[in-house]
Amino acid sequence: MFGFSLTKLLFTVAVIMIVWYGFKWLGRVQAQRNAEVKGKPADSGRKTPRGAATAQVEDMVECATCGSFVPARGATNCGQAGCPYIG
Ligand SMILES: [Zn+2]
Known part of the structure; x- marks a missing residue:
């Protein structure tokens, strides 16, 4: 009984760790992307919020x-x- 519960507990901890590190990794990727956007010299894309739409004209x-x-x-x-x- 105890052994089963410990396995369950360890599995739960492992899942939590995977999710936690997954979110951490996602946050890092997103921050990197934001930094890339900020670093771009041409800021015209921000002045036209419908830039994606104009590409389809x-x-x-x-x-x-x-x-x-x-x-x-x-x-x-x-x-x-x-x-x-x-x-
Ligand atoms: Zn005609």
């Missing part, structure tokens, strides 16, 4: 027939005769 092209701007990729037909886009 699509190019717009003007339709030769109707003059409306449509995304260069996946452009759809505006419904007017002679529209170069299909869809």
